[in-house]
Each structure stands twice: as structure tokens, then as C-alpha cells.
Amino acid sequence: xxxxxxxxxxxxxxxxxxxxxxxxxxxxxxxxxxxxxxxxxxxxxxxxxxxxxxxxxxxxxxxxx
Amino acid sequence: xxxxxxxxxxxxxxxxxxxxxxxxxxxxxxxxxxxxxxxxxxxxxxxxxxxxxxxxxxxxxxxxxxxxxxxxxxxxxxxxxxxxxxxxxxxxxxxxxxxxxxxxxxxxxxxxxxxxxxxxxxxxxxxxxxxxxxxxxxxxxxxxxxxxxxxxxxxxxxxxxxxxxxxxxxxxxxxxxxxxxxxxxxxxxxxxxxxxxxxxxxxxxxxxxxxxxxxxxxxxxxxxxxxxxxxxxxxxxxxxxxxxxxxxxxxxxxxxxxxxxxxxxxxxxxxxxxxxxxxxxxxxxxxxxxxxxxx
Numbered sequence: 001x002x003x004x005x006x007x008x009x010x011x012x013x014x015x016x017x018x019x020x021x022x023x024x025x026x027x028x029x030x031x032x033x034x035x036x037x038x039x040x041x042x043x044x045x046x047x048x049x050x051x052x053x054x055x056x057x058x059x060x061x062x063x064x065x
Numbered sequence: 066x067x068x069x070x071x072x073x074x075x076x077x078x079x080x081x082x083x084x085x086x087x088x089x090x091x092x093x094x095x096x097x098x099x100x101x102x103x104x105x106x107x108x109x110x111x112x113x114x115x116x117x118x119x120x121x122x123x124x125x126x127x128x129x130x131x132x133x134x135x136x137x138x139x140x141x142x143x144x145x146x147x148x149x150x151x152x153x154x155x156x157x158x159x160x161x162x163x164x165x166x167x168x169x170x171x172x173x174x175x176x177x178x179x180x181x182x183x184x185x186x187x188x189x190x191x192x193x194x195x196x197x198x199x200x201x202x203x204x205x206x207x208x209x210x211x212x213x214x215x216x217x218x219x220x221x222x223x224x225x226x227x228x229x230x231x232x233x234x235x236x237x238x239x240x241x242x243x244x245x246x247x248x249x250x251x252x253x254x255x256x257x258x259x260x261x262x263x264x265x266x267x268x269x270x271x272x273x274x275x276x277x278x279x280x281x282x283x284x285x286x287x288x289x290x291x292x293x294x295x296x297x298x299x300x301x302x303x304x305x306x307x308x309x310x311x312x313x314x315x316x317x318x319x320x321x322x323x324x325x326x327x328x329x330x331x332x333x334x335x336x337x338x339x340x341x342x343x344x345x346x347x348x349x350x351x352x353x354x355x356x357x358x359x360x
Contacts, residue, residue, distance in 0.1 A: 003178065007273045011178055014170025015187070021167065022194050022244060028215060029205035041213040 110341070116334035128331060136335035146319070150339055153316045156236050157300035161293045163240040164247035168292065172248055173281070176255035177263070191248050199242065203309050206238045210310065234310040239300045246295035254288020254359050255281070290356035297347060301340045316340055 003011075036046035083090045119128055120135040140146045175187050194202070207230075209215050216227035228234055258281060266276040304317025316336055323333035351357070 004273065008178065011170050011174045015174045018167050018171045018244070018248075019187075019190060021241065022191070025202060025205040025209060025241065026194060026197055028209055029201055032208060039213075040208040040211065042208075042215040042218045 113334050113337060113341075116331055117338050119331040119334075121329045121331055126328065136332045139332060140335055140339075146336065149314050149319055150316060152232065152313060153301060153340070154343065156232065156239065156315075157297045159236050160239040160243065160300045161247075161296045163236070164244050164296045165251070165289050165293065167240070167244060168247040168251045168289075169285075172251040172255050172285075175252050176258075177260070188252075191245050191252075195245055199305070202242060203238055203306055206234070206241065207310055210234050210237075231311045232313060235307050235313070235315075238306050238310050239296075239303070242306070243296040243299050246299070247289075247292035250288045250292040250295075250359060251285060254285045254291070258284045287355040287359040290351045290354045291359040294348065294351055294356065298340075298344055301343065 031044060032040060033051060034047045034049070035044050036048040036050075083093075117136060118132050118134070119130050120133050121127070122129050171187065171191070175184050179187060210227055210230060211217075212229070214227070220226055228237070262280055262284075263276060266280045271279070302317060304315055304321050307313060307315040307318060316339060320333045320337050323329045323336070
């Protein structure tokens, strides 16, 4: 179908905006998985793998809880 | 003659018996699912309606199983209940409009502009967030919107601050949660619009805006209404998001509180009939607009 390049770019922009809306919150929550502190502030004060370690070592969490 | 052979014979006999009676065959096939629908689904709805006309004895807190309109009087006379119903319906409508606006560009791009490869990728990208847990997504928004959250951090250099928790947050989170349910039907509806119609509009001199208003929009409207059934009804029935990102109440919160803490099941049932009634009217309108052909 023929569309002017302006219209095409507007559509790309709208698509990109909607995708950003869908994915930014998921990205944010994924980042907080590495948060050093238990308080959810931004910017994240420091990064740690502690929670992933706990996830795999504490027996109660190692199995699906 | 062995017993196995006997069984086979019986089976083939009953098979040919059924073959000669297609109506009986159909009845046997449908009795299971229809029975389930009537008992589990319509049955529970019927119990809900009956319970809505019971009332709680104010002295003994015992449910009186007599027919009365007391609950509905309470609901109509109480300003709080009216406000809550208005808020629920208002936010559900706002969410539906927001999702429709957000869905249009991506759905049109997927259906008419993207290459088949990009289209498949976008379809996956739209569906993927549905795999993430509802609660994880709501908590993600909680951290974003909180006082110390990312939104206030991003807006503070501009001298602005985010909406915080409240009705705006509820609207935003619902719009986020149900967006895929709007994009998919709208995309399917746009894909059914023949390219030749769009080309014809262009050949006859219509600018993109005019083609959109007079060709795409009317043809995609049933699909938007189909999507709106999801966004509207899912918002109408939810009670977890309002609890997590605001301190205001939805109809669902009142129902929850009355079933649990207040132990006033009849009032909960009466209030629960409000969204059911709204959805019945909504679905009747949706049917007139041809939404069911687009599902």
C-alpha cells in the first residue's frame, strides 16, 4: 500500500511509543531485582546478585514458592 | 466367541444406532459442556441475583432470606456507593479510550505496513507482557509512581512531579494491563480491511487523514468495540489494582469488603449486579455495532 514517508514515520513513532509503554515497566522491575537495598528508590543505590543467590540457596525458595 | 469381540460388537452396534440419530448424537455431545455452563456459570449468577434480594438483620447480623429491596435502597440512597460506581465506570471508560488510541498506530502498522517478519515479531512483542504476572506488573507501576520512584526522578529537573497514587495511577495501570487485549482485535480487524479500498481512497485524492476517518475508522470500529469489551469489563471487575495504587475504592473493593469483613453478603451481591447490568447493556450495544463478528 502506498503511504507517504511522513505517515510511515508517524506510524513507526506510534508503534515505538506503544511498545515502550508495554516494556519500560517490565524493564524497571527487572532492574530492581538487582537492587542492593530493600527500599525501592531510584536511582538504584547499588547492584547485587544477593536475591538471585537467595532464590537458589534458601530451600523454601529453591522450590517454586 | 471371546468377550472382547462381544464388546466390539456392542460398540459398533451403538455406533450405528447413534449414526442413524444425529439429534441424539448432538444432544449427547453438548450435554456435558452445556450442563457445565448452566450449573457452574449461570447457576452462580442466579444465586448472586437471589442473594441480592436477601438482607442482613441489623440487630442479629443474620442473613434474612426474604425478598426485599433493602440493599438496592441502600445503594441508591448512599452517596458513597454512587460515587464508587461512577468512579469505576468512569475509569473503565477512560481506560478503554486510552487503549484504543494507543492500539491504533501499532495495529495499523502491523496490519498494513510491516513486512511479514516484522509483523510476527510485533505480534510476539504485544503478547509477551501477558506472560508476566499481573501482580508483578502492578508492583512495577507502584515502584515507578512512588514518591522516590523513577517518574518523580525523571520529572523533577523540569520542576514537575508525577501523579502519585490515586485515580490517575489507577487509570494508567489499567490502561497498561489491558492494552494487549485491545491491540490484538484491532489488528485482526485492520487486517480484514482490503488494501484495494485504501488504494482507491488514495487514487481518488483522499489524504491519509481523510482515508483514516472515512475508510479505516468505520471499518475498524467493530474491532475496536470488540477490544473495548475486554478493556471495559476487565476494569469494571477488578479490585486489586485500585487497592495497590490508590486509596480509593472500586465496586469490586466494596464487594470484597462486604463479603469479608462486614459479612454482609446480600449487599455485596446487590452491588455486584451493577457491573453485570452495565455489561449486559454494553454487550447489547456492542452487538448492534457488529462487534461479535470481529471477535
